[in-house]
Amino acid sequence: xxxSPAPAIELRAVSRWYGNVVAVNDVSFEVGPGxxxxxxxxxxxxxxxxxxxxxxxxxxxxxxxxxxxxxxxxPAIYRSVGLVPEREAVxxxxxxxxxxxxxxxxxxxxxxxxxxxxxIDLVEMGSAAxxxxxxxxxxxxxxxxxxxxxxxxxxxxxxxxxxxxxxxxQRLHLMDLFRSMAAEGRTxxxxxxxxEEVERIADTVLxxxxxxxxxxxxxxxxxxxxxxxxxxxIVRSSNDRALAARLLDEPAIHGLxxxxxxxxxxxxxxxxxxxxxxxxxxxxxVTLYEVRPTDESLESxxxxxxxx
Amino acid sequence: MNFPVARLTAxxxxxxxxxxxxxxxxxxxxxxxxxxxxxxxxxxxPERFTARTLLGxxxxxxxxxxxxxxFATGAFGQDIExxxxxxxxxxxxxxxxxxxxxxxxxxxxAAALLVPAALTAGAIAIQGGDPGIVAGFAxxxxxxxxxxxxxxxxxxxxxxxxxxxxxxxxxxxEGALSGLFxxxxxxxxxxxxxxxxxxxFDLPASVYQPRLDPLPALVLAAAVGAVFLLLxxxxxxxxxxxxxx
Numbered sequence: 301x302x303x304s305p306a307p308a309i310e311l312r313a314v315s316r317w318y319g320n321v322v323a324v325n326d327v328s329f330e331v332g333p334g335x336x337x338x339x340x341x342x343x344x345x346x347x348x349x350x351x352x353x354x355x356x357x358x359x360x361x362x363x364x365x366x367x368x369x370x371x372x373x374x375p376a377i378y379r380s381v382g383l384v385p386e387r388e389a390v391x392x393x394x395x396x397x398x399x400x401x402x403x404x405x406x407x408x409x410x411x412x413x414x415x416x417x418x419x420i421d422l423v424e425m426g427s428a429a430x431x432x433x434x435x436x437x438x439x440x441x442x443x444x445x446x447x448x449x450x451x452x453x454x455x456x457x458x459x460x461x462x463x464x465x466x467x468x469x470q471r472l473h474l475m476d477l478f479r480s481m482a483a484e485g486r487t488x489x490x491x492x493x494x495x496e497e498v499e500r501i502a503d504t505v506l507x508x509x510x511x512x513x514x515x516x517x518x519x520x521x522x523x524x525x526x527x528x529x530x531x532x533x534i535v536r537s538s539n540d541r542a543l544a545a546r547l548l549d550e551p552a553i554h555g556l557x558x559x560x561x562x563x564x565x566x567x568x569x570x571x572x573x574x575x576x577x578x579x580x581x582x583x584x585x586v587t588l589y590e591v592r593p594t595d596e597s598l599e600s601x602x603x604x605x606x607x608x
Numbered sequence: 609m610n611f612p613v614a615r616l617t618a619x620x621x622x623x624x625x626x627x628x629x630x631x632x633x634x635x636x637x638x639x640x641x642x643x644x645x646x647x648x649x650x651x652x653x654p655e656r657f658t659a660r661t662l663l664g665x666x667x668x669x670x671x672x673x674x675x676x677x678x679f680a681t682g683a684f685g686q687d688i689e690x691x692x693x694x695x696x697x698x699x700x701x702x703x704x705x706x707x708x709x710x711x712x713x714x715x716x717x718a719a720a721l722l723v724p725a726a727l728t729a730g731a732i733a734i735q736g737g738d739p740g741i742v743a744g745f746a747x748x749x750x751x752x753x754x755x756x757x758x759x760x761x762x763x764x765x766x767x768x769x770x771x772x773x774x775x776x777x778x779x780x781x782e783g784a785l786s787g788l789f790x791x792x793x794x795x796x797x798x799x800x801x802x803x804x805x806x807x808x809f810d811l812p813a814s815v816y817q818p819r820l821d822p823l824p825a826l827v828l829a830a831a832v833g834a835v836f837l838l839l840x841x842x843x844x845x846x847x848x849x850x851x852x853x
Contacts, residue, residue, distance in 0.1 A: 354698055356849040373845060375700050383698045385849075387691035391616070393623045399695075405612040406699040448695065 306368030307332055308456050308487035309353055314362035316348050323348045325511040326362070331489050335482045337502030337519070338491040345511040346491040347386060350460050353489070354383045366456060379407070382449030386460035386491075388441055392434025396425055396444045399433050403448040419447040422477060424470075438465030446474065457481065459490035463497060475501045531570050535563045536590040537581060546584035550576040564594075610701055613709035617683050621717055624686075630678045634721040637667050637729035644733050655737035659809075659816035662733050663745035667726055668752065668801050673778035675722055676753050679714040680760030681770045689768060694849060703844040711754075711761050711837065718753040741816075744808025751826075752801030755833045759797065762840035765847060793819040800829035 309331035316324040324345045340346050351357035352364045355371040355378070364371040367380055391399055400419050404412035420429050423443040428436065433444060442465050449457060457478075463471050478488050478501060492498050498505055498519065505522050507515040515522050537543045540563040547553045547565060552573055555566030567573030581588045621627055644657055687693040696706055726749050730742030759777075763770040778798075786792040786799070793799040802818040803825020811817065818825070 351849050356694065356698065358846075358848055375702060378698055378700045381698075383694070385691065385694050385698075387694075389690040389692045391620075391687075391692055391695070393619055394616075402612055402616060403695065403699070406610075406696065406701050408700070 306365065308367055309458075309489060310363075310365040310368075311349070311353075312363045312365075314349075314352060314359045314364055316345075316352060316357065316360045323511055324352070324359075327508070327511075327513045328362075329506055329513060329516055331487060331504075331506075333482065333485045333487050334503045335478055335488045335490070335501055336504045336506060337498035338489060338506050338508060339495065339498050340491075340493060340508035340514075342493050344493075344508045346493075346508055347460055348511075349508065350458055350489075350491055354381065354458050356383075379452065380455040382452070382454035382457045384442075384445050384449045384457075384459040384462050386464070388438060388465075390433040390436075390441050390445060392432060395430050395432055396420065396436070396440075396447075397429040399444055400429075400447045400451055404451045407452040409452060415451050415453075416447075419451040420444075422450055423447045424473060439467055439470055442466055443470065443474070454486070456487045457489070459488070461492060462490050463492070471497075531567050531573055532594045533565045533567070533573065533577070534590070534592045534594055535565050535577065535588065536592075537563070538587040538589070539584070542584045543581055543586045543588075546580040546586075547576070550580055552576040553580075609712055610705040610709045613696060613701065613706050614713050616696075617710050617713040618717070620686065621679060621682050621713065624682050626678055626682065627717075630675050631721060633671055634675060634725045637662055637671065637725055638732065640666065641729040641732035645735065653815065654733055654735040655741060655811065656815045658730055658733045658737065659741045659745075659811060663726055663730055663741065663749075664802055664805070664816055664818075667722070667729065668745065668749065668805075669783065669798055671725075672718075672722060672749055672752055672801065673756055673774070673782070673798065676714075676718045676756035677760050677771065677774040677778065679717045680711075680757045681764045681774065683710045683714040684761055684764035685768070685770050688765065688847075691849075697844075697847070697849075703847075704841045707761065707765075707837070707841045707844055711758055711840070714761065715754045715757040718757060719750045722749045722753055738809050738811070740809035741805075741811070744805040747808065748801045748803075748805035751804050751829060752797055755797045755800060755829050755836075758833050758836045758840065762836045762843060765840055765843045790819070794824075794828060797829070797832065800825045800832070804829065 307330040312328050314324060314327045315322065327349065338346050338349065348357060352359050353366065353371055355374060358372050366377045369377055371377055394402065397416055397420065400416040401412045404415040409415045420426055423446050425440065425443050425447060428440060433441060436444065442462060446462060463474065466474060482488055502519055504517065505519045506513060507522060535543065544556050544563055547556060552567050553565060553576055554568055557564045565573070565577070567576070577591055578588065641662060648657070697703070723746050726746040727742060730745060734742055760770065760774050763773050767773055781792065782796045782798045786796055799818070799820050803820030803822055806818040806825070807822040
């Protein structure tokens with residue numbers, strides 16, 4: 301038998317369906333201390349996975365464990381877990397301080413007022429803490445929700461799109477806060493559909509597409525997978541045909557076509573194409589007017605990862 | 609009882625506009641009693657009016673279920689609908705404690721309105737008749753509001769259409785259909801309430817006669833309250849976010 305401690309978050313062959321619709325399909329992974337980004341386009345199943353981790357949704361199949369304990373129908377896990385839901389709603393009639401103190405009291409903390417004050421300071425909401433939550437901006441609601449999730453100093457923090465509505469300065473502050481918590485050995489898992497956001501904070505990434513785990517691991521290697529894939533560009537130049545003839549000699553280019561009178565260039569990977577196109581234009585004496593990728597949406601990037 | 613949950617629930621109820629409407633509704637029997645006292649015909653029977661029309665009819669039959677329904681759905685349905693319930697459910701507080709605290713607050717709110725309304729309206733209308741009628745209905749309304757609150761709390765957790773379902777139960781099932789099928793009295797909180805009230809008085813059938821005897825009414829009320837409380841706890845323990853509840 302292994303003596304290694306249980307992973308902070310563990311999903312084993314987890315699926316979740318609603319009637320005939322499969323929202324999450326046979327997903328397995330483990331998450332340990334540090335910051336892990338759950339990345340995927342809208343509707344990919346990120347929130348469903350987060351809600352199953354938070355014990356608020358029953359897996360249709362498989363098992364979700366938090367610190368070795370089942371997440372579903374086990375309120376005891378919330379002593380170690382903090383959850384920041386995506387939905388904006390808070391108790392509008394409570395002040396920010398009352399809202400965080402309520403969370404402290406529900407966790408039966410010995411000094412709720414002090415714990416709330418500490419959590420409110422962490423998210424820099426001290427100056428607005430006496431105002432009713434109903435009058436907060438989206439970013440303020442987000443921060444007070446984070447304070448409520450942090451009030452009991454959880455070992456595992458689960459955040460669903462936590463930077464929604466936060467301005468750039470608040471975003472940086474929250475990122476610093478999460479980094480310092482991760483450095484203390486806590487597990488932070490947060491969902492996002494924004495690549496750049498994940499890039500700035502996550503050590504590890506789980507990519508979810510259409511309910512399946514498309515990729516997982518170190519952020520840089522996944523980013524490389526996303527970049528080093530076939531790309532298609534629409535190119536507009538002073539002489540498309542001369543440019544096309546020159547591009548035929550470029551090893552990085554593996555396809556050329558004229559679609560509706562426009563030159564379509566297919567390259568094996570992004571950086572090689574970025575070098576080859578201007579070089580070919582210069583060699584052919586052609587001026588480039590426009591180079592436009594056709595498939596840069598997050599969905600197409602993620603779809604590529606799934607196909608791999 | 610979990611006091612943070614109870615305090616939160618009380619503030620939720622106090623902050624709702626419909627609470628004001630419910631207060632006005634509870635004052636209605638007092639107004640009717642005053643009218644009766646001032647303008648009733650000389651041959652009117654105060655006991656019959658108080659038992660049959662005012663307390664057994666208007667208050668028990670209409671206002672009691674309405675007030676209980678508004679408070680029960682206000683205590684639970686709203687935060688399930690807007691997603692704020694997650695801030696209670698994602699805590700170590702056992703779901704049983706959440707249900708009990710919410711039922712307790714909704715019941716206390718309903719009873720705090722209805723019992724004084726019954727006592728005041730009854731005292732005004734009875735005019736020297738049997739005071740047991742007023743005491744009986746006041747006690748029975750306190751018990752009936754608890755059973756209604758529990759059942760409507762379960763409805764609030766089980767369905768997003770608790771208000772409509774509650775109205776159908778109170779006015780179609782207990783109102784229209786119970787007149788057609790006498791067996792419905794065994795499945796009617798209104799009849800349990802009337803039966804419990806009957807413990808306190810013994811009136812001729814021409815004045816007022818509950819359809820259930822006190823003992824079966826009491827036993828059925830206790831059984832229905834206990835079963836639906838368990839169902840509500842069980843339902844909340846299995847509640848999933850994103851449900852249509």
